[in-house]
Amino acid sequence: MSEQKTSMRIAVASNRAEPLLGSVAGGAKSVDKVWHWGEDNMLPYALSLMARNATAHRRIINDKADYIAGKGLTFSDASPILRHIVEHANGSGETLRNVIAQLALDEAMFGNAFMEVVTDSHHSFLSLYHVDASTCRLARDSEHVVMHHDWSCFNATEARMLPLYPNFEQQEDGTLRAIVHYKDYEPMFSHYGVAPYIAGLNAAAILYKSDKWNILRLDNSFQLSGIMMLDGVAGSEADADRMVRMAEERFAGNPGQVLFVLRDHAEGDSSQFIPINTSSDGDWRSLHEQSEADLVVAHSWFRSLSGLDYSSGFSTERILHEYEVALNTVILSEQEQLLEPIRAIVRSILGVDASSLAIINRPPSRSKPLYMKVWEARKADGLDYDENDPEQQLLLAQITKYNIRSLE
Numbered sequence: 516m517s518e519q520k521t522s523m524r525i526a527v528a529s530n531r532a533e534p535l536l537g538s539v540a541g542g543a544k545s546v547d548k549v550w551h552w553g554e555d556n557m558l559p560y561a562l563s564l565m566a567r568n569a570t571a572h573r574r575i576i577n578d579k580a581d582y583i584a585g586k587g588l589t590f591s592d593a594s595p596i597l598r599h600i601v602e603h604a605n606g607s608g609e610t611l612r613n614v615i616a617q618l619a620l621d622e623a624m625f626g627n628a629f630m631e632v633v634t635d636s637h638h639s640f641l642s643l644y645h646v647d648a649s650t651c652r653l654a655r656d657s658e659h660v661v662m663h664h665d666w667s668c669f670n671a672t673e674a675r676m677l678p679l680y681p682n683f684e685q686q687e688d689g690t691l692r693a694i695v696h697y698k699d700y701e702p703m704f705s706h707y708g709v710a711p712y713i714a715g716l717n718a719a720a721i722l723y724k725s726d727k728w729n730i731l732r733l734d735n736s737f738q739l740s741g742i743m744m745l746d747g748v749a750g751s752e753a754d755a756d757r758m759v760r761m762a763e764e765r766f767a768g769n770p771g772q773v774l775f776v777l778r779d780h781a782e783g784d785s786s787q788f789i790p791i792n793t794s795s796d797g798d799w800r801s802l803h804e805q806s807e808a809d810l811v812v813a814h815s816w817f818r819s820l821s822g823l824d825y826s827s828g829f830s831t832e833r834i835l836h837e838y839e840v841a842l843n844t845v846i847l848s849e850q851e852q853l854l855e856p857i858r859a860i861v862r863s864i865l866g867v868d869a870s871s872l873a874i875i876n877r878p879p880s881r882s883k884p885l886y887m888k889v890w891e892a893r894k895a896d897g898l899d900y901d902e903n904d905p906e907q908q909l910l911l912a913q914i915t916k917y918n919i920r921s922l923e
Contacts, residue, residue, distance in 0.1 A: 549652035549661050550706040556666055559625055559649035562710060565719055566624055570726065571807050571823065572712075572719040575814045578821045580623045582841065583849045584616035585874035596867045605633075605642040615853055615874070617645035618697065622849070625649070626710035628697040629660065630856075632680055633690050638864045643857065646694065653696075653706045658682065660694040680856070681863075695856050715813025721806040817841055820879065831880050838878050850874045885912035 552558050566573050588601050588611055604611040614630065621628040629646040650662050654676060663674040678684050683691040698708025712719070811818050817837040819830070854872060861869040890907035893900040901907055 548655040550655060550657070552652055552707050556652070560667070562625055563649060565716070565723065568726075569719045569723040569810075571722055571821070572715075572810055574823075575712075575811065575816050575821045576620070576623045579814065579816055579845075580616065580620040582820070582846050582876075583619040583623070583853070583874075584612060585850065586877045587612055587875045588615075589871075589873050589875050590869075591871035594867050594869075594871075596865055597861065597869055597872065600641060600643075600861060600865075601872075605644050607644070609644075611643065611857075614643050614645045618853055619849070621645075621648040622697055622699065622853075624710065626699040626701070626708040626713075627651075628853075630695040630697070631677065632683075632693045632695060632860055632864075634683070634864050635690055636685070638866075641861065641864050643860075651694075651696075657706065660696065680860070695860075697852065697856075711815055712810065712813040715810045718806040718809040718813060721802060722810065725803040725806070815845055834880055835878055842876060846876065850876075885910065887911050 549556070553561070566576055590597050590601060592598070601611045604614050618628040618630060625648045627648050629648055629651045631644040631646050633642040633644070634640060646662065650664060650666075652661050652663075652666065653659075654661050657679075659676050659678050661674055661676045663669055677692050677694045680693040680695045683693045686692055699711055701709035701713075807823065808818075811821070811823065817840070819834045819837050820841060850873075854874065858869040858872055861867050861872075887910070888902075888907065889909050889911065890900040890902045890904065892911060893907065
């Protein structure tokens with residue numbers, strides 16, 4: 516590859532290819548015929564709502580996505596084109612890590628993620644965009660993805676359709692575009708992936724409802740639940756219902772906290788409040804804690820990496836241990852799943868070897884001081900070391916500084 520051609524590709528990559536807006540005719544294809552995502556085609560909306568309301572559930576999703584996105588990307592300095600893609604992934608000014616972080620969040624929340632690939636017939640540039648997974652549905656031909664901003668009120672004229680990678684189709688602006696569909700495999704599901712925490716949906720719902728229950732108790736100033744028997748005379752059922760509603764609005768706080776019952780007036784006033792005493796606080800707390808533990812297991816994640824055990828003390832050793840387990844069982848495999856198509860796209864479109872592209876991982880806390888030398892750290896970990904090796908003479912601070920420089 517000549518230097519002149521290399522320079523041209525770098526210059527063009529940051530000046531072209533905004534996300535395609537408006538509708539795509541798609542020839543004879545119909546954009547309103549899609550494979551439903553969920554029974555009513557609204558499963559992503561339900562999963563999004565759950566993630567916005569269940570505290571522990573959202574924290575696990577965020578932390579898992581952050582660890583998978585890593586602290587930046589490392590690559591071979593021999594390729595200026597690869598450096599440019601990492602630093603300027605698209606015309607919106609996003610870095611490749613920005614795109615990967617959004618893909619990781621979608622994958623953690625939905626079990627699916629979508630990335631738009633943009634180039635031209637000459638392969639003179641490459642842009643990569645994240646596409647909100649909740650807006651995407653697979654077309655009935657299983658070869659295209661249909662995107663719409665709101666599937667609850669679908670309008671075909673506002674939708675657009677792109678082919679699944681590796682197929683490209685030319686658009687009205689002259690670009691060639693395709694969609695990469697990432698999905699977590701699940702038996703019996705051939706069109707969409709399934710969120711990894713699918714078995715923990717009930718646990719997430721319990722966490723949300725137990726939090727809501729505490730809010731309702733707070734709104735009612737923790738007043739007792741019970742039945743208020745009122746003596747009175749009502750001319751009709753409508754009058755009786757109106758009197759009960761007025762009493763509820765004035766005295767009951769949240770409707771349902773106190774049940775008002777109106778009975779026929781008897782001799783004397785026998786109105787009384789009958790409390791409903793419960794000792795369910797402990798049961799609710801135990802249920803909340805059990806659901807939290809079940810949800811962590813369903814996510815294939817670790818409590819200390821989501822801040823769920825800080826109340827019992829901050830154990831650096833446990834955090835580092837669980838991080839190592841998560842790194843080798845979850846993080847690295849998810850990172851490889853995200854990077855593999857990107858490497859293939861860079862190689863096929865730009866003709867650049869992207870095998871050196873990798874995500875930088877760094878533990879959430881440091882177990883060794885930065886003034887230690889590499890051989891001293893290896894000795895402390897029980898590994899083979901050579902104190903005369905020039906590379907092992909480096910300070911840990913120097914290695915950290917190099918990694919930080921790679922992020923810039």
